[in-house]
Amino acid sequence: MKCEKCSDKGNVKSTYTDRRYCDKHFMEMISKRIRKNMRTSKEIDVKREYSLVRTTPHETKIAKHFLKEIFNGRLKTKETSNPTKSTPLIVPRSLDKEAKEFLEEFLENKKGRQTQINPLRVVLEEEIKEISKILGIKYSENKETNKILETMEAEYPGTKFSLMKSMEEIRKKQK
């Protein structure tokens, strides 16, 4: 099986787009998706400094990789484990984790927290796993899963993305 974009072998299969990519084009596809989402949400101002919250080691490293690429190294971030409120926070978490949290808030009728800046909110956990492999980063399995969400995603691929979109809309209205 060949890559969608070139004649190389398509090692990575995206279940979301149902296409195969070589490592290089897989990374490019993800980078474009993150860039598009960040541009639409207009939440980054390169004149400011941001705190990059250490979530998991692999998510932190992956976020750094893409932020560096997308902003050509112009974005100032400081890694932190103890975020303070004085600088805006970037909290890198996979789409799966965001969608799960939102679904549970919704089902339990809890008031949702404010949307955080998260470059990885458009990246599926399985994609995070592939990216870790490509970048040579140690990946730790996601234990925050939700059975309903996983069943729905298996039955209707794209469910997590739709949930994330709804979440963004609803949280915007709550502000």
Ligand SMILES: [Zn+2]
């Ligand atoms: Zn390719």
